Amino acid sequence: MKGTVIEKLQCAGVTPTQQRVEIAQILFAKPQHLSAEQVLNMVNVDRPRVSKATVYNTLGLFARKGLIKEVIVDPSKVFYDSNTSEHHHFYMLDSGELRDIEIGEIRLENIPSLPEGTVTDGIDVVIRVRNKTD
Amino acid sequence: MKGTVIEKLQCAGVTPTQQRVEIAQILFAKPQHLSAEQVLNMVNVDRPRVSKATVYNTLGLFARKGLIKEVIVDPSKVFYDSNTSEHHHFYMLDSGELRDIEIGEIRLENIPSLPEGTVTDGIDVVIRVRNKTD
DNA sequence: GTCAGTGCAAACCCTTTGCAGAAAG
DNA sequence: CTTTCTGCAAAGGGTTTGCACTGAC
Numbered sequence: 001m002k003g004t005v006i007e008k009l010q011c012a013g014v015t016p017t018q019q020r021v022e023i024a025q026i027l028f029a030k031p032q033h034l035s036a037e038q039v040l041n042m043v044n045v046d047r048p049r050v051s052k053a054t055v056y057n058t059l060g061l062f063a064r065k066g067l068i069k070e071v072i073v074d075p076s077k078v079f080y081d082s083n084t085s086e087h088h089h090f091y092m093l094d095s096g097e098l099r100d101i102e103i104g105e106i107r108l109e110n111i112p113s114l115p116e117g118t119v120t121d122g123i124d125v126v127i128r129v130r131n132k133t134d
Numbered sequence: 135m136k137g138t139v140i141e142k143l144q145c146a147g148v149t150p151t152q153q154r155v156e157i158a159q160i161l162f163a164k165p166q167h168l169s170a171e172q173v174l175n176m177v178n179v180d181r182p183r184v185s186k187a188t189v190y191n192t193l194g195l196f197a198r199k200g201l202i203k204e205v206i207v208d209p210s211k212v213f214y215d216s217n218t219s220e221h222h223h224f225y226m227l228d229s230g231e232l233r234d235i236e237i238g239e240i241r242l243e244n245i246p247s248l249p250e251g252t253v254t255d256g257i258d259v260v261i262r263v264r265n266k267t268d
Numbered sequence: 269g270t271c272a273g274t275g276c277a278a279a280c281c282c283t284t285t286g287c288a289g290a291a292a293g
Numbered sequence: 294c295t296t297t298c299t300g301c302a303a304a305g306g307g308t309t310t311g312c313a314c315t316g317a318c
Contacts, residue, residue, distance in 0.1 A: 017298065051300045056283060075212045077282065090249055101246055109241040115224055115233055118263035125259050129252035151273060185275045190308060211307060
């Protein structure tokens with residue numbers, strides 16, 4: 001299992017240092033949406049392993065290398081999504097939780113023509129939901 | 135023109151103070167996407183009119199009252215959109231600029247069923263684009 | 269006169285950065 | 294060894310807050 005994570009990092013051109021592997025193991029354990037702080041807490045549950053600076057730097061690096069995706073739905077913090085396949089999100093305003101919407105579950109058509117001289121970098125659909133009892 | 139802005143605030147249940155009217159005049163002059171800092175600069179171009187705290191408080195108030203919409207596309211700051219009709223956005227990564235996509239220009243179908251016990255608060259589609267020559 | 273609104277500065281919080289020491293190859 | 298990475302603490306930048314003053318009604 002550890003081998004797989006290391007390979008994944010190497011394939012992405014990321015040197016698999018001890019700290020990066022620790023972080024990668026958490027992220028790639030399953031598809032999930034984690035803030036930097038959550039990753040920091042999870043990686044250091046039982047004992048200090050990775051510093052805050054390294055968590056931030058590593059998440060930024062992984063995102064640039066395409067290993068994870070940044071999800072911008074909350075003005076106060078970034079979520080990192082270990083599911084890098086094209087998909088969308090429900091954002092539960094009350095809990096701050098994200099839930100995936102598989103690409104096949106939603107139909108997005110008639111994409112208008114892009115601003116001149118630009119190419120698409122990505123399309124994000126966010127359906128914000130709140131509890132009925134509000 | 136000034137009367138219209140004041141009425142707009144009153145209709146939304148917002149006391150039209152001098153500062154709020156100043157800010158509203160800028161926002162409602164046309165459909166646009168402004169950061170808090172931009173509003174602060176615009177409202178105080180020739181002389182000090184409104185403090186930073188009041189700009190932030192007012193934008194938050196307007197957004198809560200439905201007079202403007204927050205647009206979350208950049209982790210570093212919130213944009214405020216004076217176009218409150220349902221629509222979507224192009225986000226130009228290189229310039230940081232937003233451009234509206236009218237609701238009729240895009241087709242979004244097969245919205246999957248919402249998480250249990252929730253209702254939709256809003257749907258945001260963001261098409262991130264970057265310059266071809268990157 | 270009362271209560272809401274404003275301004276200033278300080279506080280906040282997430283994130284980034286500078287730099288010295290540690291690790292990887 | 295050399296280069297890259299890490300950790301710490303400090304700095305940064307957008308936003309919020311505490312509190313006294315001002316303004317609206």
